[in-house]
Amino acid sequence: MRDVAKLAGVSHQTVSRVINDHPNVRAETRERVLAAMRSLNYRRNLAARTLATRESRTLGIIGFETTLFGPESMLYGIESAARAAGYLVSVATVRELAHRPVLEAVDRLAQHDVDGIIAIAPKPAVTTALTHAPNGLTCVAVGGAGSGSDPFPTVRVDNAAGARIATQHLLDLGHTTVHHAAGPPDWPEAQARVDGWRETLYAAGAVVPAIRPGWWDAAAGYEQGRRMAADPQVTAVFCANDRIALGVLRALHEAGRRVPEEVSVVGFDDMPDSGYFLPPLTTVHQDFGELGRRALALLLHHMARVDGDAPPSNVVVAPEVVLRSSTAPHRLFARG
Amino acid sequence: MRDVAKLAGVSHQTVSRVINDHPNVRAETRERVLAAMRSLNYRRNLAARTLATRESRTLGIIGFETTLFGPESMLYGIESAARAAGYLVSVATVRELAHRPVLEAVDRLAQHDVDGIIAIAPKPAVTTALTHAPNGLTCVAVGGAGSGSDPFPTVRVDNAAGARIATQHLLDLGHTTVHHAAGPPDWPEAQARVDGWRETLYAAGAVVPAIRPGWWDAAAGYEQGRRMAADPQVTAVFCANDRIALGVLRALHEAGRRVPEEVSVVGFDDMPDSGYFLPPLTTVHQDFGELGRRALALLLHHMARVDGDAPPSNVVVAPEVVLRSSTAPHRLFARG
DNA sequence: GGACACGTTGAGAACGGTAACACTCACGAA
């Protein structure tokens, strides 16, 4: 910077003003400085800037160290939006969604002077840990069920609504009731899907079958699918996500129960290849990229208003059902 | 830091020495400083340190803004290894694997003073762009085919070997030849798989069927699968990845060609749920987590030896075939 | 014509560390 100042025949302060678009610089001077910057290929040193301003133009993301589809796709949404806003994104992953690892992740990010944090927070342990973030560090949580009483801004998909439309879709096809291949019971998102499913059955006066929770993967879905395949009463299954649905489809196939002729199956997520399952999966679409962008927008918004204690806003994104070939009218219904 | 020094009754320099584990500090003094640090809850300011040392303890990753399975899983491997080594990881994604976007990504990371870069570089454009990285910025490329003449260290899976074992596996089952559902032609990894497949057929004296390249997803696989399903000569298909295999499986199923009884199918990647396809997919396993860890180790290694111009090492990881239910002996072979 | 506001610029002090060097002191060898 000193060299630029010398070449342009001004003080380093004036150079700084040009860099930061200060209004009070004569057009001609600005031009001279810009020319000098170009000719010296000058690049402002961010570390020095951070030291002086306590602002690093870096954002932190706390992620979960597992290849779940959602979290991964969000990263891109967040990163490209952050780039557009002039921020770099740093990632800290936790091996386990517990209090202590999350605190450590926050700490790691804070040490590197991030200006704000987006935490992928599918479980409450993450949110509570975030409460202990250093003062002045803005946090946004994305995911989870959203109790409405969260201490900070939140972005999430309306899981219950997604479950409702999925279940209702199956009821509308004439199925007397809908079984549910549930996700892990200690994940609020899984619980919200259970709730939406159950509500819809209640409202329709349908029997509510028992659920046996599992994990988010195809192996768990396969287990559940085997049980369901053995029960001839089962004609419609709503799965907590697409991977579970994949396992359910395999189990049904192995048991000789045809989808969708005998059993209808609906998933959740709409992963890129769900349209190529056997049969192509009807599912509830979540726009994770959009979720990431919204989370970033919310974070920047809250970072900006340092003055007022604006109430933590909560953004809820509505999912929608994608119709493919894994659902069909109930056989009795069709006949009758 | 000044406060700590005052409280401990030493100079700030001594505090600095304690932080950096300098040997020449009396044990008692060190203890006093540590106590002061604890009582003041002191945290060293990384921006200041970066400014003084030009070392940020941050690593950059250049990724591809698309939900391809491999790149995503690597991120976790890299991040957790980086954490163990005391580094934070920053991510810069590119929308397109072209020269310019990659240069911009490098630039963004350089501006934030990263100490080194791992680039997920499946296409040569990335590697060549990396050549223009600022001097002194160590880069490691992971992925691609590895020409052996790369200007910097490289980590990759031996794609040709993977293709060979997959193809050989099918030949060993008695198939007279093996068809290939290829990936994008301008991706060296896809090309290496083509090469491995072709070599193996040559060596066995088998006919080499024509290939029609596509993209990496199930939709492309479905297209290719439809063509193959229509050709009764096709009894064995080696797919460039699991997602393509998923599309091929669907196409074969729709055409009424049973897998594996009539047609055998092999994938590549071994995604988490490939074992739950219909039928469970025999595939070539790539350990992406390991790949990420290796890339990081290589990067740190090259960052350390600033002195000598060590030749760029190239790490090649061997893939292995995972046998499941999508392959079976050729029907004629079995009969005869 | 002098007081005053305002646009423009510069000098110097932060910001919080590390690097280089000087200094003190105890110890052992010449």
Next chain:
DNA sequence: TTCGTGAGTGTTACCGTTCTCAACGTGTCC
């Protein structure tokens, strides 16, 4: 005794920005 040596510590400069404040025109108003 005298000097060199090395461990332990303090002093000062420096990393590259931004911030604060003062200074300098220049035009405007009374």
